[in-house]
Amino acid sequence: MVQRIITKEIIAKNGKDKVKFYGFKIGQLAIKESAMHAPKPGLISTVLSFKDKTFGEWLPVWVWLIVHPEGIFLIDTGLSSEVKQAGYFKPLDFISRYYFEKQMKFEIKREEELDYMLQKIGIASNQIDKTILTHLHIDHTGGMKHLLQVPILVYEKEWKTQDGAFPKLFPQNIHIQPVKLEESFELFEHAHYLTKGKDLVMISTPGHTRGHVSIALLGNKNKIYLFGGDVTYTQNRLYDNTFSATIKDHKDNKKSCENILALAKKFNIIFLPTHDMGNIDRLKNEEEIKIDNNKE
Ligand SMILES: [Zn+2]
Numbered sequence: 001m002v003q004r005i006i007t008k009e010i011i012a013k014n015g016k017d018k019v020k021f022y023g024f025k026i027g028q029l030a031i032k033e034s035a036m037h038a039p040k041p042g043l044i045s046t047v048l049s050f051k052d053k054t055f056g057e058w059l060p061v062w063v064w065l066i067v068h069p070e071g072i073f074l075i076d077t078g079l080s081s082e083v084k085q086a087g088y089f090k091p092l093d094f095i096s097r098y099y100f101e102k103q104m105k106f107e108i109k110r111e112e113e114l115d116y117m118l119q120k121i122g123i124a125s126n127q128i129d130k131t132i133l134t135h136l137h138i139d140h141t142g143g144m145k146h147l148l149q150v151p152i153l154v155y156e157k158e159w160k161t162q163d164g165a166f167p168k169l170f171p172q173n174i175h176i177q178p179v180k181l182e183e184s185f186e187l188f189e190h191a192h193y194l195t196k197g198k199d200l201v202m203i204s205t206p207g208h209t210r211g212h213v214s215i216a217l218l219g220n221k222n223k224i225y226l227f228g229g230d231v232t233y234t235q236n237r238l239y240d241n242t243f244s245a246t247i248k249d250h251k252d253n254k255k256s257c258e259n260i261l262a263l264a265k266k267f268n269i270i271f272l273p274t275h276d277m278g279n280i281d282r283l284k285n286e287e288e289i290k291i292d293n294n295k296e
Contacts, residue, residue: 004112005120006062008283010225012069013199013218021066021217021225023272023279024117026078027108029139030055031244035103036233038245041253045245055105059275061139063114064227065121066217070195071129074150075215075227076274077143081110091168100138114143125150130194132202133158134229134274135209136165145171153179153194155202158211163248165209185216186266187259205231205260207253214260224267231256234276235289264289 006023035049036056064075082088083106089097110116118125131152133140136159144152148171156178181190181204190204199218206212208230217225231253232238238257247253263269269289272279281287 003280005117006280006283007121008225010217010223011220012197013220014197015220017069019066019068019199019217019219021064022121023283024063024065024078024114025060025112026063026114026117026143027081027106027112027139028058028060029079029107030058030105031246032056032103035245037242041243041245041247041250049245050103058105058107059233060277061108062272062274062276062279063117063143064215064272065118065123065128066200067123068195068200070197070200072123072127073194073200074128074131074147076134076140076229077131077147078114079106079108079139080142080145081108081113083138083142084108088169092166096166113146115146118146132194132213132215134214134227135212136162136167137209137230138166138169140229140274141165141170144174148173148175151175151177153177153202155204155211155213156180157204157206158209158213161210163209163211164246181213186263188263205229205256207231207249207251207256208247210248210252212256222267224263224269226260226263226269226271228260228271228273230274231260232273234273235271235278235282238271238273238289261289261291264291 004025009020032049032052033054033056034052038045063078066073089100128150159178181192183191185191188203192202194200202213205214215227
């Protein structure tokens with residue numbers, strides 16, 4: 001039986017409150033093997049990967065729900081099972097449609113979507129105070145249709161640039177709130193605090209898309225739970241400096257990874273990227289980013 005829900009309780013940064021958070025596995029996807037490991041990401045690598053017949057390993061799609069004394073926050077929304085329906089990608093241009101239908105594989109059942117997951121832990125979608133999107137790719141936005149009453153925060157830059165985003169697939173009545181990252185957090189110069197206690201913060205980690213963000217939940221004892229979105233697909237790829245063909249800006253992506261590793265010198269970071277099955281054990285064992293493992 002595949003584990004689809006992670007439950008974690010931590011002591012808040014103030015040392016008093018408890019913060020509970022959940023991980024939901026909302027489907028999985030795969031891209032071509034050669035697109036998974038592109039020595040030089042970009043359009044040419046992407047097109048070359050079209051000839052590749054083999055798909056890479058299945059990547060889970062994790063979504064995070066944080067039950068914090070200041071509110072309930074959802075990070076990303078996962079896949080929609082509609083990706084499995086014929087014609088779902090029909091509104092898109094030919095190339096994009098071809099990419100999603102032939103160059104990617106998806107696996108998700110209706111009962112794995114966000115609304116079912118929330119039901120399982122007894123939280124109604126209208127209890128969620130804010131949703132924060134790390135970026136606008138379809139495996140992060142597919143559950144927005146279940147959040148029509150919830151403000152959805154997106155970094156203003158992401159909302160403007162929309163790298164690899166398909167607004168034609170977004171539901172009609174969503175409430176997007178573009179957010180400026182006008183504060184700073186440690187070495188990250190573009191950040192936005194989501195709580196008055198300054199223990200939940202959006203930080204700019206560009207590269208995968210130009211407006212990509214990660215979200216840091218600060219715990220006590222110098223701990224950070226870092227919801228990394230797609231800054232890298234897995235923790236191993238952070239250590240190995242491996243990037244997929246389709247990232248928007250390789251240089252920025254590398255810099256974002258360096259910044260995370262630099263932050264790990266000061267804080268005990270538990271890294272939780274969207275597409276890593278290792279998140280389950282990492283949270284269970286409180287396994288932090290090890291700087292020594294980093295091949296430089
Ligand atoms: Zn992505």
